[in-house]
Amino acid sequence: MYDRYEPHNFEAKWRKRWADADLFRTREEAGRPKFYGLDFFPYPSGAGLSVGHCRNYIPTDVLCRMRFMQGYNVLHPMGFDAFGLPAENEAIKRQRHPEAMVHEYGATYKRQMDLIGIGYDWSRSFYSSDPSYYKWTQWIFKRLFEKGLAYRANAAVNWCPKDKTALANEEVVGGLCERCGTPVERREIPQWFFRITEYAQRLLDDLDDLDWPEGIKNQQRNWIGRSEGVEFEMSVAETAGSGRFDLEAEQVKAEAELRFRVFTTRIDTIFGMSFCVLAPEHPLVEQLLLRSDEEHMAAVTTYIQAAKALGDTERQAADRFKTGVDTGFKAINPATGKPVPIFVADYVLMGYGTGAIMAVPGHDQRDFDFARKYDLAILPVIAPSVEQTDLVIEAHAKGNAFESKDGVLINSGEYTGQTVAEAQHNLGVWMESLGLGERKVNYRIRDWLISRQRYWGCPIPILHDQGGSLEAVSDDALPVELPAVDSYEPGDDGASPLASIPEFLNATNSEGRLARRETDTMGGFACSSWYFLRFCDPANYTQAWDPAKVAYWMPVDCYVGGAEHAVMHLLYARFWTKVLFDLGLVPVKEPFARLQNQGQVLGYTPYRSPRPGETLEFGESGILVSFEEAEQLSDDELQWRWVRMSKSKGNVVTPDEAVEQYGADALRVYELFVAPFEADVQWSNEGMQGAVRFLSKVCRLVSVFGPRFQPQWREGLCGEGKDIRRWTHQTIRKVTDDVERFAFNTAVSTLMIFVNNLSDAINRVGMDAELSEAVESLILLLSPIAPHTADELWEGLGRTGFTYHEAWPTADSALAAEDEITIAVQVNGKLRDTITVAAGTSDADLEAAAMGSEKAVFHMDGKEIRKVVVVPGKLVNIVVAN
RNA sequence: GCCGGGGUGGCGGAAUGGUAGACGCGGCGGUCUCAAACACCGUUGAGCUCAAACUCAUGAGGGUUCGAGUCCCUCCCCCGGCACCA
Numbered sequence: 001m002y003d004r005y006e007p008h009n010f011e012a013k014w015r016k017r018w019a020d021a022d023l024f025r026t027r028e029e030a031g032r033p034k035f036y037g038l039d040f041f042p043y044p045s046g047a048g049l050s051v052g053h054c055r056n057y058i059p060t061d062v063l064c065r066m067r068f069m070q071g072y073n074v075l076h077p078m079g080f081d082a083f084g085l086p087a088e089n090e091a092i093k094r095q096r097h098p099e100a101m102v103h104e105y106g107a108t109y110k111r112q113m114d115l116i117g118i119g120y121d122w123s124r125s126f127y128s129s130d131p132s133y134y135k136w137t138q139w140i141f142k143r144l145f146e147k148g149l150a151y152r153a154n155a156a157v158n159w160c161p162k163d164k165t166a167l168a169n170e171e172v173v174g175g176l177c178e179r180c181g182t183p184v185e186r187r188e189i190p191q192w193f194f195r196i197t198e199y200a201q202r203l204l205d206d207l208d209d210l211d212w213p214e215g216i217k218n219q220q221r222n223w224i225g226r227s228e229g230v231e232f233e234m235s236v237a238e239t240a241g242s243g244r245f246d247l248e249a250e251q252v253k254a255e256a257e258l259r260f261r262v263f264t265t266r267i268d269t270i271f272g273m274s275f276c277v278l279a280p281e282h283p284l285v286e287q288l289l290l291r292s293d294e295e296h297m298a299a300v301t302t303y304i305q306a307a308k309a310l311g312d313t314e315r316q317a318a319d320r321f322k323t324g325v326d327t328g329f330k331a332i333n334p335a336t337g338k339p340v341p342i343f344v345a346d347y348v349l350m351g352y353g354t355g356a357i358m359a360v361p362g363h364d365q366r367d368f369d370f371a372r373k374y375d376l377a378i379l380p381v382i383a384p385s386v387e388q389t390d391l392v393i394e395a396h397a398k399g400n401a402f403e404s405k406d407g408v409l410i411n412s413g414e415y416t417g418q419t420v421a422e423a424q425h426n427l428g429v430w431m432e433s434l435g436l437g438e439r440k441v442n443y444r445i446r447d448w449l450i451s452r453q454r455y456w457g458c459p460i461p462i463l464h465d466q467g468g469s470l471e472a473v474s475d476d477a478l479p480v481e482l483p484a485v486d487s488y489e490p491g492d493d494g495a496s497p498l499a500s501i502p503e504f505l506n507a508t509n510s511e512g513r514l515a516r517r518e519t520d521t522m523g524g525f526a527c528s529s530w531y532f533l534r535f536c537d538p539a540n541y542t543q544a545w546d547p548a549k550v551a552y553w554m555p556v557d558c559y560v561g562g563a564e565h566a567v568m569h570l571l572y573a574r575f576w577t578k579v580l581f582d583l584g585l586v587p588v589k590e591p592f593a594r595l596q597n598q599g600q601v602l603g604y605t606p607y608r609s610p611r612p613g614e615t616l617e618f619g620e621s622g623i624l625v626s627f628e629e630a631e632q633l634s635d636d637e638l639q640w641r642w643v644r645m646s647k648s649k650g651n652v653v654t655p656d657e658a659v660e661q662y663g664a665d666a667l668r669v670y671e672l673f674v675a676p677f678e679a680d681v682q683w684s685n686e687g688m689q690g691a692v693r694f695l696s697k698v699c700r701l702v703s704v705f706g707p708r709f710q711p712q713w714r715e716g717l718c719g720e721g722k723d724i725r726r727w728t729h730q731t732i733r734k735v736t737d738d739v740e741r742f743a744f745n746t747a748v749s750t751l752m753i754f755v756n757n758l759s760d761a762i763n764r765v766g767m768d769a770e771l772s773e774a775v776e777s778l779i780l781l782l783s784p785i786a787p788h789t790a791d792e793l794w795e796g797l798g799r800t801g802f803t804y805h806e807a808w809p810t811a812d813s814a815l816a817a818e819d820e821i822t823i824a825v826q827v828n829g830k831l832r833d834t835i836t837v838a839a840g841t842s843d844a845d846l847e848a849a850a851m852g853s854e855k856a857v858f859h860m861d862g863k864e865i866r867k868v869v870v871v872p873g874k875l876v877n878i879v880v881a882n
Numbered sequence: 883g884c885c886g887g888g889g890u891g892g893c894g895g896a897a898u899g900g901u902a903g904a905c906g907c908g909g910c911g912g913u914c915u916c917a918a919a920c921a922c923c924g925u926u927g928a929g930c931u932c933a934a935a936c937u938c939a940u941g942a943g944g945g946u947u948c949g950a951g952u953c954c955c956u957c958c959c960c961c962g963g964c965a966c967c968a
Contacts, residue, residue, distance in 0.1 A: 352967040749905035824901040829949040
């Protein structure tokens with residue numbers, strides 16, 4: 001047996017034995033509880049894994065291994081998210097076919113995951129680009145299509161000119177392509193969408209019951225962006241501005257043909273409306289232009305053209321000065337019956353609400369800014385109280401709208417004096433009773449744009465006939481396979497490369513007539529929206545899954561991955577699951593019962609300040625330099641920073657290097673121990689050395705004690721050695737709890753304390769049976785964390801088989817209980833002494849013992865005792881007069 | 883601006899309202915060694931220039947409490963997300 005941790009001598013041996021024994025094959029035995037542990041579906045990049053990725057896989061593995069030892073049937077699968085832009089872009093760069101490439105990269109991932117001892121059931125693995133998988137992605141697409149949840153529409157979409165494809169809203173960050181940082185453009189192309197908006201409320205409501213990090217739930221809530229308000233109709237009074245209409249007469253004709261609807265969350269401020277605004281794309285604008293005089297027509301036309309010429313990023317920059325143009329028309333404020341001017345301005349977005357607003361400059365900052373610029377009336381209608389209007393005036397004088405939701409209405413006719421809440425309710429009712437409008441809920445979330453004008457994705461199983469109507473490919477003709485081609489580079493014309501492949505393009509529809517295949521493919525997020533279902537039944541050739549198997553395994557009990565997918569994958573997968581639930585295809589409304597986000601591993605990375613003439617990359621605050629270059633630079637030029645490990649930064653430590661230098665178990669221990677699971681950590685060789693030291697201590701302890709080890713220790717227990725048994729059972733309890741709550745750092749630290757205590761104890765006491773129990777428990781508790789070492793030591797003690805097959809130790813609370821406790825003695829809340837008493841000492845005896853403390857007596861200084869607080873098992877606080 | 887999450891030794895971090903700083907890294911002293919590295923043992927919040935005792939200490943300031951890192955209020959700073967969404 002090794003008295004030091006010598007990973008090169010045994011780790012590879014154990015990995016081979018595990019593989020030979022098919023140790024991690026999913027068990028589905030009746031009568032056992034199930035546990036489904038899952039890591040985010042990785043795209044296998046050519047760079048391979050870094051130790052940063054391991055931060056995801058190791059903790060899940062620890063939990064899954066413990067669950068198995070606790071007697072669960074455990075499903076712990078892994079596969080590859082192979083379709084999509086990252087794979088295709090890399091393949092183009094390397095002039096390779098993506099399929100061969102992703103399989104090669106996937107094999108590297110698998111090798112590295114095996115290298116660090118992750119216990120995946122590889123028999124269930126698949127690539128999302130396998131026809132046997134994407135057949136069912138298409139099958140689910142069809143179900144959505146049949147339900148009207150997948151539809152094709154012409155829309156102005158986010159187009160990335162570098163990736164040459166349309167992107168979902170979720171993939172655009174600050175107007176830039178989330179993947180490559182290129183500013184996106186607006187393009188009008190017919191696209192496929194999933195109607196996720198129809199599920200907005202349920203996606204919002206069901207968040208409440210999920211055991212997910214609050215931050216992620218919040219991001220989803222923000223993204224869904226529910227707001228309650230009133231949508232109502234405004235009619236246009238064709239105005240004197242044109243000289244062709246008589247305002248008074250038109251006002252009488254309130255049923256004027258031209259109407260538009262506005263949405264507001266602040267119906268209580270309607271008496272303060274002093275103008276309204278249409279988005280430049282609003283359909284009414286055209287109608288108005290038809291009736292406009294030349295002067296206004298020219299101004300509005302010019303403005304709209306300018307607005308369209310602006311990129312989305314520029315147009316939506318929040319700090320931009322507001323611009324707009326008066327149409328010359330007026331609309332009637334339904335609350336006051338008075339006309340207000342209609343403007344066109346690009347700060348109003350066509351995509352939200354109705355694309356038109358009532359503007360209340362007194363109480364909305366955007367409207368306020370606009371009103372000041374165009375010299376429009378600013379009417380105060382909300383104030384802290386009817387009498388107290390100076391705060392509003394003051395705010396306006398300082399250039400701020402008074403946006404408070406507290407307070408009451410002023411200058412608002414019969415509603416004056418009502419609180420904001422009252423008026424919102426009453427005005428909503430009033431609108432509804434007159435049929436002018438209704439209370440309504442709006443969501444910020446838009447439908448999910450799923451089509452991509454790229455080759456490497458799951459083909460959309462739709463046929464277009466010559467009349468332009470759409471038909472789904474019949475189920476028995478699935479999958480629609482991607483044609484094997486040599487050249488698949490995207491074009492700039494908004495068409496998929498598949499459109500230029502006649503063998504793919506031309507097909508016949510169900511009536512035998514010529515048809516054209518849909519040539520867009522699905523974005524990768526479609527593939528990852530159901531893979532967790534396929535893992536339940538991955539080799540099923542007749543259906544996407546056996547409902548009984550999905551019913552057994554779902555939901556995922558613990559889902560682990562990075563926080564960056566908060567509003568993409570995690571929202572999409574929830575949506576698909578809900579749709580499948582509604583179709584009766586899965587029995588759960590939510591796919592992931594518990595979610596954990598791991599922190600990143602940061603590498604120490606050299607940067608230097610830009611030299612004259614140099615510009616910084618987007619998002620960088622210095623110029624990245626290589627480690628070689630860094631050595632040449634002076635200290636004041638260099639800035640070292642901790643940044644996320646990535647190949648492009650040159651700061652990656654691979655698991656191969658870490659395992660070679662320190663060992664797989666050391667890597668596992670280090671990553672678990674170095675910080676809380678969700679915190680970012682700074683990679684440190686010293687820290688790795690500490691992990692090695694700990695494992696060496698364990699090896700030494702077991703090897704020194706080995707000759708005294710009693711496999712049948714239960715028979716040798718003599719009732720003595722209570723300390724040892726107490727440590728053992730306290731450790732079992734704490735480690736089990738900590739692993740369950742993802743507190744791996746404290747779980748490891750508990751084991752360290754246990755090892756320190758035992759190492760000391762084996763030299764001091766006999767008690768071999770009690771120590772044998774302790775050492776055996778230690779090895780089993782260590783098994784999920786450092787499985788190679790645990791198995792090696794297990795074998796070294798003469799035991800056979802794998803620790804994975806042993807039962808997880810259970811804590812006996814009677815044995816774990818302390819029989820002596822240290823009690824803190826405080827005087828006026830300050831610690832003055834500690835005393836040791838038997839557990840279960842009565843409050844009165846505790847108090848008496850505390851009073852007997854010399855140090856306490858000294859600090860009481862003979863003063864009057866006002867009160868004595870006794871906390872059983874903890875402390876006694878003596879409160880004396882000052 | 884809005885919404886989250888945070889601020890504890892030289893560093894990573896522990897602490898169900900009850901002995902702040904567990905555990906580890908680093909440092910210091912020692913053992914081993916010709917020597918170094920490794921390993922092992924001891925020590926390590928600050929102040930009071932041995933110790934004991936005491937005092938101070940969880941971003942700042944108030945408050946609640948017998949007792950606050952933990953709860954409440956005000957403010958500062960850091961990280962993440964959203965952002966002209968009416």
